[in-house]
Amino acid sequence: MSKNYDVIVVGAGPGGVACGALLAKWGVKTLLVDKNSRIGGKAMTVSKNGFRYEYWPIAACPATNTQIHLLLKTLGLDEDVELIAPDPLGIMHYETPSGKIKTMLMPGGGKPMDPQEAFNLLGIKDADMPEIMRLFTDMLGMSRHDQNLLDDVSVLQFLDRYQIPKSMYSLLATLQSEGTLEVPGDIACASEFVKVFQQNNTYGGGLYPAGGFGRMYEAIAKSAQTNGSDIILRTRVERISVENGRVTGVLTDKGVFQAPIVVSNAGIQPTVLKLVGEEHFDKSYVNYVRDLVPSFGFAGARYFLSKPVLKHPLYVYFADDTISTMEKHLKAEAGQMPERIYVFMSTNSLYPGMAPKGKQLIYTGITCPADPKTNIKPWLDKVEEEIARLWPDVFKYIEEKEYYGSAQISRLSRDSVVPGAGGECIGLGQIVGQCGNLKPSPKAPVGGLFYVGADAGSSGFGNHMCVESGMNVAKLVRDYWATHRLPH
Ligand SMILES: Cc1cc2nc3c(=O)[nH]c(=O)nc-3n(C[C@H](O)[C@H](O)[C@H](O)COP(=O)(O)OP(=O)(O)OC[C@H]3O[C@@H](n4cnc5c(N)ncnc54)[C@H](O)[C@@H]3O)c2cc1C
Known part of the structure; x- marks a missing residue:
């Protein structure tokens, strides 16, 4: 050599x-x-x-x-x-303020989400439509130049420019912002948010290499x-x-x-x-x-199940109060976990050759500090509490569990050389x-x-x-x- x-x-x-x-x-x-x-x-x-x-x-x-x-x-x-672009990609769960959980299928195969189905899920009223359409039109038609004007604007500041219902606000701030940028909406960058929104709503989401x-x-x-x-x-x-x-x-x-x-x-x-x-x-x-x-870190679990529970690759849950902010994260670090969090479950076992016949691996998690020294237990406890509440069947078939957090992310990918950094989920x-x-x-x-x-x-x-x-x-x-x- x-x-x-x-x-x-x-x-x-x-x-x-x-x-x-x-x-x-x-x-x-x-x-x-x-x-x-x-x-x-x-x-x-x-x-x-x-x-x-x-x-x-x-x-x-x-x-x-x-x-x-x-x-x-x-x-x-x-x-x-x-x-592979699986179709449907999964199921979206929205919890109404009265505690009812409504669901809708998330399309795959490169298709964007059907806005009408999302409006039904979120209980959007006719009177709210013009402002929602103004936001969607602004985002989908925004040029790269105009996106760059949002480099110094946070996602929540950007969404606050529109009078949209809380349910739609939360869908955008949790799934479409925190779920991809992995930082809370009040510090996530609006130009990135608009770019990812355009990509997902033009070419769909959910690509997986066989x-x-x-x-x-x-x-x-x-x-x-x-x-x-x-x-x-x-x-x-x-x-x-x-x-x-x-x-x-x-x-x-x-x-x-x-x-x-x-x-x-x-x-x-x-x-x-x-x-x-x-x-x-x-x-x-x-x-x-x-x-x-750094973007936030991630703490979560992999469950090896004796029986398949999920029918699609991705299940997501959010509610009006799952929007994360820096204040909520700082409180969580101080020991006060929010009552409701955005949570997902996913499996790759549905793709050919990825799991023994009749078994399934499920993966879940929640954003946590990127500091590899973080004690991730409170975040793991919270995510497991939510999985047990939303999808109790998962716990019936667990043969083995693995937990992970920012320390493992750092060990696998990048050294921690600045206090609080190293275990970032995405990067800087x-x-x-x-x-x-x-x-x-x-x-x-x-x-x-x-x-x-x-x-x-x-x-x-x-x-x-x-x-x-x-x-x-x-x-x-x-x-x-x-x-x-x-x-x-
Ligand atoms: C929990 C979690 C969930 C995620 N979910 C998704 C998702 O659903 N979809 C998605 O697209 N992305 C997801 N990501 C993000 C995505 O995986 C990362 O953004 C991406 O892997 C970063 O790629 P990278 O090129 O920056 O390198 P990294 O993946 O960070 O790899 C860096 C490489 O550099 C090597 N290296 C570092 N230091 C040295 C050294 N000194 N000497 C030799 N080698 C070294 C490491 O060993 C490693 O192989 C997720 C990440 C995490 C942690």
Whole structure:
């Protein structure tokens, strides 16, 4: 194996692997390094007792016409990796103020939600329609330029501009905002919210790669190898070396590798503050990086059931008072959990080959602090209390349980180098003032250093955003490589 490369990609999460595979396809000599034993980062697929499952993602959004489709096609993998958009996707549960639980089927197959069905679920009156239509028309027709004007506006501030009923307000603030951006609505960025709303309402939601997200990322990594890239797993990058303001390679627990370009998928904060070291950056940039706010973490459970309980991949519940705010989160941290929370249950066992016959794995969870040191028990207790109240059948068939929280997320994907950060569910750059045009640049102020993945290079939701970041950053890196090949 070589010790010299054109580009080293640190981390084989969705962004890193997409970026590395494209660079390899374009003839750039690339090394992909990951500390884990498998490809995929937070979207890795693992096996246990005949089940195959992701530690985390349930589904990508949008469902059709995505950057994931485009990447697979570009790499010649569109025949190899099947992308499933299940129809229906699941069931939405809305609890009325009088405590009645109403349900509706959520469409899949790339179809957007039928507004009339949603209005019936939410008890929308004729008199409320003009204002709701004004909001929907504004959101669906909003240009990228106008979205960027919302970079400094929170989701709740944006929704407050419209006089809409509480039930519709909650659907948007909980499922469509907190459920994707993973920060409370009063700090979530409205420009991101509008972008995700447009994507989901144009191309539907609920994309799942057959065999699992991890299988898809493994196929992408394999294509990188076929195109000449080296991949080393179980290898931690300890340092990204910098000389005279330019990167020169990486120091790992398996030795030193050299390259004039390093793309980091390890998160901006760990990259700047630990892998490169703050001495190589301006104080103001270091402060900027420290001030980036992580999305929230996640605490939840996986239940291995002796009998299938769910008929569809996704079940969600919300009520008028499940809108989360920073104040509610701070109270929860102080021990006062809200009475009602937005909660979901999902299963990938309905997809071929993902579970032993007649069994099912169910996955649930709730946002919690991103700090890996958080004691997640109160959040787990709350989510289990709600599952028992809403879907009691689940508890009849549990053969085994697994719990997870911000500590596991951090261990699998990114180091905690700033107090309160590391276990973020999505990444940085999800809040007001740090999104859209204000999202961190993927180009670091050190020659040859780039960031890829959730923190930089794209926007939107989870895996789709990270794959798009991989594609955008690959183009930036290719141009940098093409123009910096002569020694300086
Ligand atoms: C609970 C939960 C639920 C989610 N649900 C969804 C969902 O339903 N849909 C969706 O689309 N998204 C979902 N996501 C989000 C999505 O999975 C992430 O946004 C995405 O995986 C981030 O990708 P990334 O490219 O930033 O890299 P990550 O997935 O963060 O991977 C980073 C990689 O870098 C490697 N690395 C880090 N440091 C080093 C080092 N020093 N040396 C070597 N390697 C290193 C890690 O091992 C890891 O493989 C969920 C996430 C969580 C936690």
